[in-house]
Amino acid sequence: MSRTTLSAPVPDWTDPDCPVARALDLVGDRWSLLIVRDAMDGVRSFTEFQRRTGIARNILTDRLCKLTARGLLVRRPAPSGRRQEYELTDVGRDLFTVILSLRQWGERHAFAPGEAHSALVDQHGTAVPKVTPTNADGLPLDVDTTRVRKIS
Amino acid sequence: MSRTTLSAPVPDWTDPDCPVARALDLVGDRWSLLIVRDAMDGVRSFTEFQRRTGIARNILTDRLCKLTARGLLVRRPAPSGRRQEYELTDVGRDLFTVILSLRQWGERHAFAPGEAHSALVDQHGTAVPKVTPTNADGLPLDVDTTRVRKIS
Numbered sequence: 001m002s003r004t005t006l007s008a009p010v011p012d013w014t015d016p017d018c019p020v021a022r023a024l025d026l027v028g029d030r031w032s033l034l035i036v037r038d039a040m041d042g043v044r045s046f047t048e049f050q051r052r053t054g055i056a057r058n059i060l061t062d063r064l065c066k067l068t069a070r071g072l073l074v075r076r077p078a079p080s081g082r083r084q085e086y087e088l089t090d091v092g093r094d095l096f097t098v099i100l101s102l103r104q105w106g107e108r109h110a111f112a113p114g115e116a117h118s119a120l121v122d123q124h125g126t127a128v129p130k131v132t133p134t135n136a137d138g139l140p141l142d143v144d145t146t147r148v149r150k151i152s
Numbered sequence: 153m154s155r156t157t158l159s160a161p162v163p164d165w166t167d168p169d170c171p172v173a174r175a176l177d178l179v180g181d182r183w184s185l186l187i188v189r190d191a192m193d194g195v196r197s198f199t200e201f202q203r204r205t206g207i208a209r210n211i212l213t214d215r216l217c218k219l220t221a222r223g224l225l226v227r228r229p230a231p232s233g234r235r236q237e238y239e240l241t242d243v244g245r246d247l248f249t250v251i252l253s254l255r256q257w258g259e260r261h262a263f264a265p266g267e268a269h270s271a272l273v274d275q276h277g278t279a280v281p282k283v284t285p286t287n288a289d290g291l292p293l294d295v296d297t298t299r300v301r302k303i304s
Binding site: 010018021022034037039071091094098101102103105109110111116121122125128129133142 | 166167169170171172173174175176177178180181182185186189192193195204205218223227235240243245246247248249250251252253254257258259260261262263268269270271272273274275276277278280283284285286287288293294295297298299300301302303
């Protein structure tokens, strides 16, 4: 986790002081996050990313290049030696909480009651509990109990 | 939290079984998530959203319409009665964990060591601790210790 994306080319930051905005500048588009989701599921090849997402080839090429340049993916020859494959770096793997939070929000608000969807399970096959942010005392936090402290 | 976005017009789902993909279809673009971020900070008016994000007016209009139609924002006349204002619904407020996770990933990977950034603090002014997903036994989870169970 010591590696930052700053050694790589970065966009002009939309809002340089805000970590949310910088994160969105780096990975805040639907295709990039779907590629990260699939890489977390073990997808490695261009063909498989394309099959799983249905993304156009030129957009997939662009997003794989950007995610690699920004330090979220590493590209290397596949064991067969004939193709390239892509694997998440520690920086990319660290998006786990973001992807999980999107999943849990989607489960709560983008499905009708009883409508079937895939589930994230732990090593024992048990559904992953709801992620709940807490303060240092373990009390749940939300929009009302937090505020942004600007750089003074 | 009982309200779902499904009563509103929804896009053709990219990957209907996957809650991550449905969430991204609904809110997975940089501007939508920046608008949600600002609404969490208390921004209500078109002018203030525009000032804070630097977003073009036509894109801001589009995103406010979509977020309202999809049940994340509610539009109502401002107390002055002359303008509209936008407020997060419970569905929109429930993106708190997503926005916080993006913030914390950005803090870890999009800033140089020592580079200043805004911080999220609790009621006592204390920085919000890192959000760590855990299983039912309280053990930390990550990409390696979870897997997606497809609909059978």
